[in-house]
Amino acid sequence: MEACNKMFSSLWKVSVRNLHHNMKPKNYPKVNSEDVVLNxxxxxxxxxREPLLSQSVTDTLLPSEVIRQKYIEAGKPAPIKFLPKSDIIARKNLIQLHERIELGLPHFKVGGKKVYFPKQRICLLRPNAKQTPYQAKFLVPKNMNRLDLRDYLWHVYGLRALNVTVQLLHSRWQRGQHDLGRYRGPQLKKMTIDMAEPFVWPEVPKKIVEQQQEQREVxxxxAQPKTGSDEKKVSDLYDGLYKGNPLPNAFVPANFRRTGAGELGQYKKQVAGKPDRDLVSKYLGL
Amino acid sequence: MNRLAFYIRPLVRPQPVAWTAARSLSQTTPLFSLFGNVTSPKTTDKAEQEQKGQEILNSEGEIDIDKITVENDTDLQKFHAERNKKDRISIDKYITPLKLELFNKVVEEHGFYKNGQVVQHDGKTFKLNLTPKEIELLEPSVYLESTRIKSSMKKATQVNRFVRGLDVKTAINQLHFNPKKMSTELEKLLKEGLEQSTKLGLNPDGMYIHSLWTGSDGQWPWRMDFKGRGRGGIILHRYVHLKCILKSEQTKKRLAWEKQQKQLASKPKMFLVNEPLNFSVRPWYKW
Structure with missing residues (x-):
C-alpha cells in the first residue's frame, strides 16, 4: 500500500512537472492592440432613470404652472417645489409691469420720502469688465437705499431701474502723507441697475488719455525729491518749457562775486553822481 | 479703476500741483479757459498776432492753443531770455567796465592778454597791470557743474587725474574708451562743456581742462552694518559731484608767452659756484 502511494505521488509529480502557472507568450490571447481601450x-x-416630467418643459418663462398640470395629467404627485403659486403672482406682476411701461407710468410703487435741498452726489460710473450694456453702475451716498435710487432715476431722468443691486465697498487703509500711520478711507456704496435699453459709454479720446498720462509723468x-547738486538741475520736461536754453557760466568764485558786486555798485554810483558833483564844484568855483 | 481715472488720480493729494503754476507763466498758452471757444481770446490785436506768426493761428484766424509750442512761443522765449541773462554768472557783473575794456583792447591787439602793456583809451594812455587772479577771471572760461553722481571722491579722483590738463577733445576721446563709471559721467560733462563753449563763440578745438575736481554732494544716506560680537558699523552711500573749468586757447598762448618771458628774464646758468665767499678767508684752520 505504501509502495502504491509512493508510486502514485511520483507519477503525480511527473505529470504536474510541466504545468506552469504563468502563461507563455505563445498562449497569449490574439488581440489587435488598436482595438484595446485602456481605462x-x-x-x-x-x-x-427616465427623464423627469418637469424636465420636458423648456420653452416657458414661468413653467411651474405647466409642470403642475403635466403631473396631474400623468396621475403623479407634483414635487413640492412646483406647488407654490408664486409664479402665477410673478406672471401677473410681469403683465402689470409691461402694461405700466406701455402706459408710461412708473413701474413700481412710488416712494413717499421727501428730500429738501439735497446736496448728495450720484455718479454714473464707467462699466467694469463683468457688466453688460444693459447694466449701469452708480456711486451713491451711503444713506441711500435701492428704492431711493430707483425713485431718483425715474423722477429725474425717466430711467427705469428694473433691478437694483447694492455693493457696499469696504473702507480701504490709506497711508498718511507725513507719518507712518494708516487711516480708514471712505466706505463707498455703489448700486448697479438693470435697464430696459442698452447704454454704452463713449470711448475716451486718445488725446485726453495721452495728455493725462504725460501730466502724470510730469x-x-x-515730485521726486532733489538733493545736493540736483537742486540746481532744471527739469527738461515739456520740450524744455522750464529749462529754456540757459547760457553758460564763467568761473567766478563766490567770494569775488560778493566783493566785486559791491565794488561795481560803488563805481556805478560814482559815475552816476559825477555830473552833479561837477556842477556843484563849478557853482562854488572850486 | 479705468484708464482715464488712473491717469487723472493725483499722486500727491494735499499739495498744489506745481506744473500748473509754471505753465501759467506763459500767457499765450492758457491751459484752461473758463468759457472755452465761446468767448474770443483777449489778444485780438492784429499787429500783435502778425508778430507771433501765422503758424499758431487756425483756419479762422484765432490763436490755436494746440499749435503753440516752446519754439514759437515768443512770450516764453522772452521770459527765458530775461531769466537766463539775470541768472548767468559772467565777469562783467563783478568788474568795472573800464578794466574790462582795457583788457579786451590788449587781447585784440596781441591775440591774448599780455600784462604791463600800454593801451590808448578815450584819449588817455593806460598801463594795464592786472593781478594773476584778475587775469584768470577775465579770460574766457566755461564753468561746468555735474548733477548728483552715485560714486565716491576716491573713485572720481582717479579719473580726474587721468584727464586733468588735457585738451577737451582728447580727454573725451580717452574717457570714451575707459570702462570706469566716472569716465562716462565726466565725458558727458565735457561734451556739455563743448556745446557751451560753442555757444560762447569759443573754438571747441582749443578748449582745455584748466581745473577739474570732485567733492561730496552731501546728504549721504547711511545704514547699519551689523557685525558679530555685538559690534556694528555704518555703511555710507556716497554721492559726489564733478566741477570743471574749461579755458580757451587764449589762456594757453598767454601761459606759453609768460613762460618764454620768464626764461628770457632768467640769468644764464652758471655751472660753477660764482658767489662771493660768505666768510672771512684766513690761511689757517680755525679748530
Missing part, C-alpha cells in the same frame, strides 16, 4: 468609461453600472518727475 474604458465606467458607465452602465448606474441605474438609468507730476511724478516733479
Amino acid at each position: 474604458p468609461p465606467r458607465y452602465g453600472y448606474r441605474k438609468q 507730476q511724478f518727475a516733479l
